[in-house]
Amino acid sequence: MPSDRRDTGGLYRLMLDYPLRHGKSVRPALCIAVCRATGGSLAAVLPTAAVLELYHNAFLIHDDVEDQSYLRRAETTLNRLHGVPTAMNVGDAMLALTMQPLLQNIERIGLGKALKILRTVARMARESAEGQMLELRWISTGAWNQVDADYVRLVHKKTGWYSFIAPAMLGAIIAGVADRGVEQIGQKFVTLGIAFQIQDDILNLVAEGGEYGKDVLGDLWEGKRTLILIHALRVARSRDRREAIRILRKPPPPTSASKKSDGPDAVAVIDGLVSSGAMAEHARATLLSAWKELGHCETEQTKTQAEIEFLRDLVKRCDSIAYARLAAQRYARRFRREIGKMLDLFPPSDHRDFIFDIADFTIHRQI
Amino acid sequence: MPSDRRDTGGLYRLMLDYPLRHGKSVRPALCIAVCRATGGSLAAVLPTAAVLELYHNAFLIHDDVEDQSYLRRAETTLNRLHGVPTAMNVGDAMLALTMQPLLQNIERIGLGKALKILRTVARMARESAEGQMLELRWISTGAWNQVDADYVRLVHKKTGWYSFIAPAMLGAIIAGVADRGVEQIGQKFVTLGIAFQIQDDILNLVAEGGEYGKDVLGDLWEGKRTLILIHALRVARSRDRREAIRILRKPPPPTSASKKSDGPDAVAVIDGLVSSGAMAEHARATLLSAWKELGHCETEQTKTQAEIEFLRDLVKRCDSIAYARLAAQRYARRFRREIGKMLDLFPPSDHRDFIFDIADFTIHRQI
Numbered sequence: 001m002p003s004d005r006r007d008t009g010g011l012y013r014l015m016l017d018y019p020l021r022h023g024k025s026v027r028p029a030l031c032i033a034v035c036r037a038t039g040g041s042l043a044a045v046l047p048t049a050a051v052l053e054l055y056h057n058a059f060l061i062h063d064d065v066e067d068q069s070y071l072r073r074a075e076t077t078l079n080r081l082h083g084v085p086t087a088m089n090v091g092d093a094m095l096a097l098t099m100q101p102l103l104q105n106i107e108r109i110g111l112g113k114a115l116k117i118l119r120t121v122a123r124m125a126r127e128s129a130e131g132q133m134l135e136l137r138w139i140s141t142g143a144w145n146q147v148d149a150d151y152v153r154l155v156h157k158k159t160g161w162y163s164f165i166a167p168a169m170l171g172a173i174i175a176g177v178a179d180r181g182v183e184q185i186g187q188k189f190v191t192l193g194i195a196f197q198i199q200d201d202i203l204n205l206v207a208e209g210g211e212y213g214k215d216v217l218g219d220l221w222e223g224k225r226t227l228i229l230i231h232a233l234r235v236a237r238s239r240d241r242r243e244a245i246r247i248l249r250k251p252p253p254p255t256s257a258s259k260k261s262d263g264p265d266a267v268a269v270i271d272g273l274v275s276s277g278a279m280a281e282h283a284r285a286t287l288l289s290a291w292k293e294l295g296h297c298e299t300e301q302t303k304t305q306a307e308i309e310f311l312r313d314l315v316k317r318c319d320s321i322a323y324a325r326l327a328a329q330r331y332a333r334r335f336r337r338e339i340g341k342m343l344d345l346f347p348p349s350d351h352r353d354f355i356f357d358i359a360d361f362t363i364h365r366q367i
Numbered sequence: 368m369p370s371d372r373r374d375t376g377g378l379y380r381l382m383l384d385y386p387l388r389h390g391k392s393v394r395p396a397l398c399i400a401v402c403r404a405t406g407g408s409l410a411a412v413l414p415t416a417a418v419l420e421l422y423h424n425a426f427l428i429h430d431d432v433e434d435q436s437y438l439r440r441a442e443t444t445l446n447r448l449h450g451v452p453t454a455m456n457v458g459d460a461m462l463a464l465t466m467q468p469l470l471q472n473i474e475r476i477g478l479g480k481a482l483k484i485l486r487t488v489a490r491m492a493r494e495s496a497e498g499q500m501l502e503l504r505w506i507s508t509g510a511w512n513q514v515d516a517d518y519v520r521l522v523h524k525k526t527g528w529y530s531f532i533a534p535a536m537l538g539a540i541i542a543g544v545a546d547r548g549v550e551q552i553g554q555k556f557v558t559l560g561i562a563f564q565i566q567d568d569i570l571n572l573v574a575e576g577g578e579y580g581k582d583v584l585g586d587l588w589e590g591k592r593t594l595i596l597i598h599a600l601r602v603a604r605s606r607d608r609r610e611a612i613r614i615l616r617k618p619p620p621p622t623s624a625s626k627k628s629d630g631p632d633a634v635a636v637i638d639g640l641v642s643s644g645a646m647a648e649h650a651r652a653t654l655l656s657a658w659k660e661l662g663h664c665e666t667e668q669t670k671t672q673a674e675i676e677f678l679r680d681l682v683k684r685c686d687s688i689a690y691a692r693l694a695a696q697r698y699a700r701r702f703r704r705e706i707g708k709m710l711d712l713f714p715p716s717d718h719r720d721f722i723f724d725i726a727d728f729t730i731h732r733q734i
Contacts, residue, residue, distance in 0.1 A: 006496040009504035062459060066452035085433035086507065088455065089499045094427060095462060096492030103485055111478070118470055118485075125463030130375040132456045137376035140453065273650045283645035287636065287654075 015097075018057040020074035022213075024367065026196075027052040028360060031167040034185065036248035037343060039353035040175030046108050047101040048117060048170050055121075055162065058094035059128065061087050064319045067215075068252075081321055102190065104242060109174060114183075116173045124166035131158025139223055142249040148327075151227050152194055160193030188338045195331035196362045198324050200224040203366065204322065205312065213367060220311050221252040221303060227327060229311075232318040243313055247307040328363045335359050381457045382464075385424040388440035389580075391734065393563075394419040397725060398534040401552065404710060404718035407542030411476050414468040415484060415537050422469075422488075422529065425461035426495065428454050434582075435619075436590055441580035453624050476541060483540045491533035498525025506590055509616040511600060519561055522661065527560030555706045562698035564727045565691050568593040569731065572679065572688060577651075580734060587678050588619040592692060599685040609689060611681055615672040658689075695730045702726050 028049035035045040063069075064077040065087050071077065079087040093296040102121060105114035132193045134154055138146070169186040177185065204219045205228065219226060229248075233241050270287060279287075315321060336359050395416035402412040430436075431444040432454050438444065446454040469488060501521055505513070536553040544552065571586045572595065586593060596615075600608050615684035637654060640646040682688060703726050710719045 007501060009500035011497055011500040062455055066455055086503050088429055088433055089496060089503060093496030099489035122466035129456060129463050130378055131459030133378040134374060135378035135451050136456060278647040278650035281647040283640045314565050
């Protein structure tokens with residue numbers, strides 16, 4: 001029985017999975033708000049705003065594969081539901097499908113704007129990839145000498161560009177703002193992106209699961225360079241700092257199994273067999289080294305639950321979360337002040353108020 | 368010490384890794400040949416041809432992650448060298464970077480051609496993703512009821528579009544061929560794509576390593592639906608067919624460790640400990656089920672070396688490779704005949720001869 005000629009293996013259904021989960025839609029909301037606040041229409045901006053959400057969801061899918069995450073928007077990740085190959089390809093397909101609506105912008109809003117949008121999206125994609133790479137290199141080389149400025153630069157490239165700078169620029173382009181104005185508006189959103197990411201990092205440490213929707217403490221398992229950890233390492237006593245860096249340089253367990261509160265631990269199973277006498281002591285070493293060589297699990301070289309708790313306690317003792325909160329508030333205030341001056345050039349509107357609301361939401365949100 | 372402001376984590380060096388390995392460069396070669404054979408210049412086509420190679424290499428990187436491959440162009444894969452997250456991101460970055468030269472085509476060869484190229488690339492990316500998805504679904508659902516027409520349709524979408532159809536169409540667009548002519552040229556290359564893929568599948572079964580440069584027998588481990596296997600399942604005795612399908616439905620070992628001719632096997636290590644008396648028989652079951660639950664390895668549920676050899680022997684007994692060779696020759700002949708008629712409309716040139724040479728190379732190549 002030959003398959004349907006139009007059969008695409010369920011691709012389009014899978015592509016809708018993440019977008020239809022309860023997300024915040026910050027990027028399209030911002031793009032639309034900036035477009036309307038600067039005089040553009042909803043019809044003109046909508047397809048481009050949708051592309052931003054498509055792009056973001058593709059990014060999330062690939063991120064979840066890379067981090068072997070379990071949860072996304074309070075449901076099982078695509079990689080856990082359908083396996084790594086399917087998740088990777090769904091992400092690739094979503095990125096590929098962003099091109100068509102951007103090309104259709106030519107008929108919708110004219111060639112000049114459509115080309116500016118394509119160039120901005122190309123820049124955005126490059127900035128994200130460069131930022132992601134920088135972070136991956138920090139992780140792979142075990143570098144833990146970052147200062148606050150390194151964090152800010154990373155966030156600017158990795159998250160800021162595609163989540164705040166580009167959405168705002170695209171909204172302004174579609175509204176017909178002149179090139180220099182578009183650049184200026186984009187620049188103003190850098191601070192909002194940093195405030196947003198700092199709050200994201202805080203939530204990962206303080207969330208209790210449930211509403212949060214992502215892997216709690218996932219950042220500590222992955223060894224993510226957050227403003228919080230950079231602060232803690234700066235102010236900690238040198239013994240604690242050494243211990244923290246030793247832990248942070250260890251990889252997480254490959255399947256991230258330890259992130260689940262229940263479920264067995266591979267090494268614990270082996271240890272149990274040894275202590276019950278079912279396995280000789282020397283067999284333990286043979287097994288662990290065989291598994292390590294096969295890459296099945298890093299066993300003793302990976303972070304443990306106790307070590308993650310040490311890191312969380314250290315962050316608390318150093319008041320690093322309070323430090324980060326103050327920093328986020330400072331960035332959000334600066335954003336409000338600067339974007340306010342700029343938007344004063346346009347007539348008052350609900351859309352302008354909405355942009356201010358996003359700034360408040362950014363630092364007060366719990367999801 | 369803050370990092371260099373232009374530091375991008377070594378991204379651009381990693382992006383060059385696969386392209387600088389010894390590849391065949393079939394796609395850019397074809398694009399250039401069609402462009403020149405139909406009257407276009409090298410300078411006009413070169414950046415677009417380079418984009419095709421960039422795109423292909425990004426695809427290879429993601430494919431190697433999805434298949435957990437060890438070898439690519441006779442060297443270690445990017446995922447094995449630098450880990451899955453880095454390999455995924457390098458592929459994403461390469462896809463993102465294809466946009467800039469395509470947008471610069473506007474100044475280089477004019478807006479009309481540049482937009483046609485962008486639309487063709489968007490279609491190409493969509494076709495590839497749909498084809499890949501179709502194949503992944505066949506694998507995940509364990510469907511083994513494909514007929515030759517299913518194989519042809521899959522190859523058309525997954526490989527044909529981005530390797531042959533789009534490169535030829537892009538070459539013709541840049542040379543200034545009219546829209547209907549571009550479509551016709553693209554259509555002629557469908558047969559060449561199928562011939563190329565059949566030979567690719569044959570090489571994976573008959574290669575001896577060394578020059579081949581990819582994981583030998585990787586297609587059997589992955590359970591790829593090739594014309595060869597579809598033929599073998601069609602003509603095999605029903606007992607052999609049942610056994611083959613039973614094997615093919617089992618996943619490969621997660622780390623593909625068994626693809627390496629040497630190297631230990633996880634289950635073998637455990638069995639060795641049991642037979643030496645270092646581990647009790649009941650400990651074996653405990654360990655295997657614990658590992659399975661953790662997703663570290665599927666152990667007994669995965670294909671074994673002996674099962675792969677059963678499949679290879681079955682294919683030999685059914686003369687399926689000879690069947691596939693004849694099919695490839697038939698497709699290549701059809702391609703030569705049809706493209707010949709079309710190219711007769713243009714002046715004779717080395718570039719036209721080169722296109723015929725590619726057709727011969729396609730079915731006679733050993734790499």
